[in-house]
Amino acid sequence: MPNPEGGADRVAHWSPRRLREAFRQGELNRPTSGLAMGYTQANLVVLPQDLAFDFLLFCQRNPKPCPVIEVVEAGGADPRLTAPGADLRTDLPRYRVFRDGQLTAEVSDITSHWRADFVSFLLGCSFTFEAALLQAGIELRHTREGKNVAMYKTNVACTPAGVFHGPLVVSMRPIPAGQVSEAVEVSGAYPAVHGAPVHVGEPAAIGIHDLSRPDYGDAVEIAPGELPVFWACGVTPQAVALASRPSIMITHAPGYMFITDQRDEAYRV
Amino acid sequence: MPNPEGGADRVAHWSPRRLREAFRQGELNRPTSGLAMGYTQANLVVLPQDLAFDFLLFCQRNPKPCPVIEVVEAGGADPRLTAPGADLRTDLPRYRVFRDGQLTAEVSDITSHWRADFVSFLLGCSFTFEAALLQAGIELRHTREGKNVAMYKTNVACTPAGVFHGPLVVSMRPIPAGQVSEAVEVSGAYPAVHGAPVHVGEPAAIGIHDLSRPDYGDAVEIAPGELPVFWACGVTPQAVALASRPSIMITHAPGYMFITDQRDEAYRV
Numbered sequence: 001m002p003n004p005e006g007g008a009d010r011v012a013h014w015s016p017r018r019l020r021e022a023f024r025q026g027e028l029n030r031p032t033s034g035l036a037m038g039y040t041q042a043n044l045v046v047l048p049q050d051l052a053f054d055f056l057l058f059c060q061r062n063p064k065p066c067p068v069i070e071v072v073e074a075g076g077a078d079p080r081l082t083a084p085g086a087d088l089r090t091d092l093p094r095y096r097v098f099r100d101g102q103l104t105a106e107v108s109d110i111t112s113h114w115r116a117d118f119v120s121f122l123l124g125c126s127f128t129f130e131a132a133l134l135q136a137g138i139e140l141r142h143t144r145e146g147k148n149v150a151m152y153k154t155n156v157a158c159t160p161a162g163v164f165h166g167p168l169v170v171s172m173r174p175i176p177a178g179q180v181s182e183a184v185e186v187s188g189a190y191p192a193v194h195g196a197p198v199h200v201g202e203p204a205a206i207g208i209h210d211l212s213r214p215d216y217g218d219a220v221e222i223a224p225g226e227l228p229v230f231w232a233c234g235v236t237p238q239a240v241a242l243a244s245r246p247s248i249m250i251t252h253a254p255g256y257m258f259i260t261d262q263r264d265e266a267y268r269v
Numbered sequence: 270m271p272n273p274e275g276g277a278d279r280v281a282h283w284s285p286r287r288l289r290e291a292f293r294q295g296e297l298n299r300p301t302s303g304l305a306m307g308y309t310q311a312n313l314v315v316l317p318q319d320l321a322f323d324f325l326l327f328c329q330r331n332p333k334p335c336p337v338i339e340v341v342e343a344g345g346a347d348p349r350l351t352a353p354g355a356d357l358r359t360d361l362p363r364y365r366v367f368r369d370g371q372l373t374a375e376v377s378d379i380t381s382h383w384r385a386d387f388v389s390f391l392l393g394c395s396f397t398f399e400a401a402l403l404q405a406g407i408e409l410r411h412t413r414e415g416k417n418v419a420m421y422k423t424n425v426a427c428t429p430a431g432v433f434h435g436p437l438v439v440s441m442r443p444i445p446a447g448q449v450s451e452a453v454e455v456s457g458a459y460p461a462v463h464g465a466p467v468h469v470g471e472p473a474a475i476g477i478h479d480l481s482r483p484d485y486g487d488a489v490e491i492a493p494g495e496l497p498v499f500w501a502c503g504v505t506p507q508a509v510a511l512a513s514r515p516s517i518m519i520t521h522a523p524g525y526m527f528i529t530d531q532r533d534e535a536y537r538v
Contacts, residue, residue: 053318
């Protein structure tokens with residue numbers, strides 16, 4: 001991924017805490033891919049308390065696309081379990097603010113938007129199992145091509161909960177036929193961060209008719225002898241929450257994740 | 270376990286659906302241990318909507334003692350995911366009604382107590398991994414002695430959530446030293462129903478000072494060469510919920526569980 005700051009080396013070995021401080025102070029503002037390697041990064045979804053039960057239940061019923069890492073109750077912004085001392089209002093590099101289902105602002109600090117009744121959800125992110133795939137010698141095509149991973153809406157419905165319902169969104173990575181089994185086993189060891197693929201090959205069977213036109217992210221090449229392999233994607237809960245047009249909802253900006261103090265191994269079974 | 274109906278054979282091979290109908294009609298009223306073998310049984314906790322988020326979050330933060338099998342939202346009593354067509358108000362053999370933290374009734378039908386704002390939680394039960402232990406050739410002492418399993422409050426605090434906080438409650442089963450490892454592996458394969466033990470040997474280390482005096486259930490013999498092995502217990506969420514003195518809370522009566530249509534294997538990783 002291109003680094004707008006130039007020279008990843010300067011910050012590549014910073015600790016999660018140091019990085020969060022730099023984001024908080026405005027010293028650094030860049031996507032978090034490749035930073036604090038070995039530490040788990042998370043998707044952020046902030047919703048008012050009156051939607052919190054429905055959203056937590058939606059996550060409980062759909063653990064593959066919506067793996068809950070931590071929930072911070074109303075009144076707090078401190079993820080004590082995964083990053084003690086952090087502040088979710090300032091410690092991500094970029095946020096998106098949605099009102100009535102519409103993107104209204106992209107900011108680097110949400111303190112001025114914060115309300116006492118906000119509940120914050122941290123959800124697992126594919127970076128965790130991607131690191132494991134790389135360690136197992138499985139290439140990540142989108143990384144090699146310098147792109148975002150390709151993501152697609154499927155015709156598979158999530159299990160609804162309260163006001164929340166919608167389709168499963170998947171990410172796709174091309175995997176050589178001889179490595180598919182290993183890719184399943186390696187990612188399956190991380191059930192708390194999307195886990196094993198939900199589908200292998202045959203995109204039409206889950207309602208994907210043109211791999212060259214992803215709904216989110218960028219298309220990547222699929223070489224002869226490779227199969228498209230589909231994982232449940234963390235875009236799902238955001239897309240579903242947004243579809244219900246909450247009066248206000250705040251998320252991280254795509255690629256600008258929250259960096260926790262948890263080692264990836266903590267999510268390995 | 271003694272069977273108050275006499276002759277377990279008559280109902281031992283009934284399906285979950287047939288058993289639920291018999292409980293609903295008042296045709297049968299007995300503990301569910303040993304019934305519908307191979308099908309998952311569940312603990313029931315019913316709370317008003319205004320406590321539902323805190324309770325679901327408590328379960329999310331304490332998955333070993335509080336493994337959520339299904340949540341039925343306010344307005345319904347039909348566990349569509351695990352027992353379609355069942356009715357949680359009538360299909361358990363016995364219930365307990367608590368008001369302001371006090372037991373006020375033990376009944377076989379809660380239709381007259383039901384409110385539109387009730388949310389029902391089905392939580393995993395140790396029967397599931399006990400069946401797996403038996404199949405692995407590991408004796409269950411309490412079953413051989415015709416008793417309830419021994420349960421103890423520990424000095425290990427659960428992770429609090431909202432109004433809910435309290436100690437972890439564990440069940441104890443004596444296991445021969447040579448089978449401890451197997452007992453860990455076999456039960457660990459069922460993380461959705463309490464999973465692997467939380468502690469092996471050394472009860473004092475978790476605040477248990479007299480194994481002969483359990484807080485719930487019955488004491489059992491520990492033979493020479495056996496270790497006390499402790500599993501997170503489904504009594505925990507009930508004890509914790511009750512300690513917050515909710516205006517009303519309904520549970521199953523101990524041993525009188527909800528029988529789902531799910532096979533135990535569905536909860537095996």
